[in-house]
Amino acid sequence: MNPKISVIVPLFKTERFVEKCVRSVMEQSFTDIEILCIDDCSPDNSALIVRRLATEDRRIKLIHHMENRGLGGARNTGILHAKAPYIASVDSDDYIAPTMLEALYAGTQDGHFDVVVSGYERVDETGKVLSKHMQSVRSLDPIPDDQDPYKIANPAFWNKLWRTSLYIENEIFFPDHIYYQDAATTPRIFAYAKNVNVIGGVYYKYLVRSDSVTNKTSDKHKLDKYRELDFVKDFFIQRGLYGKYHDAFSRRVFETYKNHFATIVDGKRALDEGSLRYLRYLLLMRESYLHLDDAIRGMTIEELTRAFEDGGADIRRLALEKKTVAIDGVPPRIVRPWSRTPDVSVLTLHSGENEFAQSKQSLENQNYKRWTHKVFSGLGNVESHQALYNEIMDNSGRYHIFLKLDADMVFADETVLEEIVKRFNSDPELDHFVVACDDWMTGKQIIGVHAFSNRVSWNISAEGLFVDPSPKRPGKRVIVERTDRAYFYHSPDPSPFQAFHFGAHRxxxxxxxxxxxxxxxxxxxxxxxxxxxxxxxxxxxxxxxxxxxxxxxxxxxxxxxxxxxxxxxxxxxxxxxxxxxxxxxxxxxxxxxxxxxxxxxxxxxxxxxxxxxxxxxxxxxxxxxxxKGKAKRSDGSRKTEGGMAKKARFSESDERIRSRVKFRIYRAALSPFIDTTLKLKLQEKPTVFFLDAKHPALRFGRWLHRNDLPLDLQGR
Structure with missing residues (x-):
């Protein structure tokens, strides 16, 4: 049987401390565990010590890296090798109280909680307690939707029990080879955790060493502050969470630099010139990240090139133009660079349509699998639409794309959802995509399916007739009224009552x-x-x-x-x-x-x-x-009324001609004998096609459809 907890212990240059660390795990009162010790190419005897301990305890597994991947990489290896539903971690220079895992596992309440947090104390190498933390008891069940993920608990990986699937299923792992990897990872996990239980107590012993990374002032530390923030920000943007956590993230940027600044000042009795310069860099980095990063992320390669080549370029002005800086009441603009695999929420309005089972099956058959499905049933027309729009706005931080379907909409083939996702991925400004569907009732393509980005919003009203208002959106809307291929089939097999309702509603x-x-x-x-x-x-x-x-x-x-x-x-x-x-x-x-x-x-x-x-x-x-709106041409000249009327007559005639069975028969019979250009003209502008006909076979078609032409054109 698999263990209940997998304990991860990364090994690198800690031979002085590793035996005390691993023995503290071996001696836990909770015994149903595995101990995964990850040798990250440690140049000392850390791995040899663990190998000796493994002869005493079969629960210890020693895993060797072929190349050094840093603390984050070692943790990732442990996560990927973990067999238990929960994971814990102990850094190899720290140690834990004998009852820590027992207390943490009890805190899951039989597997209910995703994350369990314990208290910890900072100790020196003699075991002297320097400070105690996280001793209060509380729980968030569920975690409120507006909860700041940075405020749930300290970002440390090591004083907690984590549901393993949070990492695996959401593809969240630690960055390799950077400092502050906990702060780059924990908020991403809290964005997906359903609940958390803080059990208090003081179980984890965090060793404070003189060579701690928080007291360093190297260039790598400066850059890794950027990298830590970028890992989280990139993740929030790619997963559609940045709008939801924008304010929390901005606070984190301010606080993380402020705290790092204070730690360096407090850790030095006298600041030398190098330290003062480093602190100045920190302040510059904080301000630029807070106020300019969103703008720079939204720049095209041409804009970036101009900014680098032009020493006088005012990037702050650019930020204001792009509305990414919250100054004078201007709200930040959420730039939308997405990952290649955005999350899609498919929302279906169901009122007893005959095609519902077929619609669900066609969704299941889609090649693109990163979607969830929610059905709104048993509601009136107005209430169901209000619920759907609220669902989109309430979950704008969880999904990238929302697809609105009626229960009588059937995907034409397994590539449709994939193509809609590609539309959004290829156009960062696209917020509302509308595509025609093949409608059985009319035999035509009609507008029917709407897809939205997570940036749209609605003013919910009690409008009872036109319940599909266009949303407010920062980007653009694209409407595809005619498609070369079928995307969706609308009501392909309606019940008699469904057809009756169709007529009454319209x-x-x-x-x-x-x-x-x-x-x-x-x-x-x-x-x-x-x-x-x-x-x-x-x-x-x-x-x-x-x-x-x-x-x-x-x-x-x-x-x-x-x-x-x-x-x-x-x-x-x-x-x-x-x-x-x-x-x-x-x-x-x-x-x-x-x-x-x-x-x-x-x-x-x-x-x-x-x-x-x-x-x-x-x-x-x-x-x-x-x-009046169409009268002026782009060059300022006016169209003649006769031209407008003629265009209207042609359009009306085209619609009548295309609706005839004999037109479809004629088109099929003629198809082998005309080229692609004429085929397109026959379909798109049949009136002009017949009027321009020269070949006897084409003139025969004009005669067939004579009654469909405008009266003043029938004799031509």
Whole structure:
């Protein structure tokens, strides 16, 4: 059986102390342990002493490094070799009280706590106690979300019991060959630990030696202060935690230099010129790190080059321009250099969709595996979206990317999540990525899937209709309305009730009946009308009763028989209406719907009924504003009204042509005989394609689609 605690003892130049250290572990009252002694190429007899002790105690394992890796590297070797669920560590010049491991293991409370902390005392080589620390008793269960990771306990690795998986599963290890490696590692672990138990007592004996690294003033000590901070800061940035811990980290920068400064001053009776110069360097380093590092991290290679070449470059002004310095109320800007493997939170809104199991399976099949999944079920439309947005903002420090899905969204293949991650990794300014999905109801690509960086935020409101507001973001949004490949399939196999709800929900967005005039959205009216027009065309082509049910639900909303609450799946009025129509045949539904959808004039009348007089007025107002906005070309000249109208007619014609089955048949038949350029033109601009047709086969296509062209173009 595996031991319950793995005790790590790094060995390097401590032959005077190592036997006392290892024997203090061997003589513990808690015996279910292994003792991992890591020989880091020690040039003295430390390893020989441990080998002799191993003949007395089979729990001792001596592991040799082939090259020196420093104290941090030796600890990493111990962590990777540990077989126990918990690890402890004793530096080979220190020693521990006989009951320390027993007290620490009891403090886990049968494995509940991730970290258990004991008190310690500083002693000299004679055993005289110089000071005692961490004797109070307390616990954080769970660790509060806003807890400063530097304030939980001292950063030392050695007076604690750690859950081994905190290091292994989160890929957190000590840096090699630097001083202050504990301070570079412990806060990273506390960022992931769920809870901590401080048991007090004085168990660990920390030996204070005259050659302690904290009393040194070498150049390596100066640089390693930078490196210590950078290890933590890089980690927080890469894991999406920097926004959460920005203030705590800034305090740490200030305090760590202040404490190092004080230690050097207190440790010297008289400061020589070299020490004074060193202290000046420390102060310069602290101030530059606090105020300029974020700005410099955000510089491009061109900006860095200019800064080095131009001796007069004002880096502090650059910091202000990049908004990385908190001066005069300007908040720090979180620069977003990510690791290549960011953490993704997939958030699914579930209301009983038929494709939910298929959606979950398609997520499980993704090649990219660094994700977690949370489902929001049993909530109303407004409540579920509010919960989702709060989830994103509450966990902005834990995840890099958030992917919002409805339960009827199915990944098209196993590479989709990987490609979305690549989008964010390749563009540090990207905060909101929107991609179209292939929609079964319309037979078209529609906007449906949103991915956010951890920098976005929302002002949560009780908006009941348009529940997907654009977030506030420091960077940019990219919308992909047309894709060459499928990313997601939307509602590929809806239930009849799901289709009915689809029609009712979108009809509410079409009508916007109870919204104040100034809040009506003309773009949404147009978009939803296009959706229903495409559903109508598919219903005529396929006769699928689910499409008919969507159109019936739309009609019930337009006619006023269904109210504003039907955007929720559990709305009683929606359920009753569905029961009345769920057994209708396609022919019966066609008979009901044809008077409104069959002809162009009937559709125009129906649209006017749906949006109402205020809606028509709002759309005309919006059209005029858009026309004014687009009238000026980039060179200041104006487009003609005729050109604008012609473009609008072409766009409308393109949409009608592409919706026809005969167009898809014609395109497939013609495909082997035309080049890539013509294929693209046929798909993207079919009106122009047919009007420009020269070959008889192409002119035949124009004749097929004559009725789809604008009236003034049909005779050309």
């Amino acid at each position: 009809a509410l967005k079409l009508c916007q009946r109870n919204r104040p005039y100034e809040e009506k959205r003309a773009d949404a009216m147009n978009a939803q009308w296009d959706v229903f027009f495409n559903v109508w065309n598919r219903f005529m082509e396929t006769g699928d009763e689910r499409l008919g049910l969507a159109l019936v639900a739309c009609h019930l909303v337009v006619s006023g028989d269904l109210g504003e609450g039907v955007h929720d799946y559990k709305d009683p009025q929606l359920l009753d209406a569905f029961k009345q129509h769920e057994h209708s045949t396609a022919a019966e539904m066609m008979s009901l719907l044809e008077p409104f959808w069959k002809t162009r004039s009937s559709r125009q009348t129906y649209f006017a009924q749906a949006v109402g007089p205020d809606g028509l007025r709002k759309m005309e107002e919006d059209r005029v504003l858009r026309k």
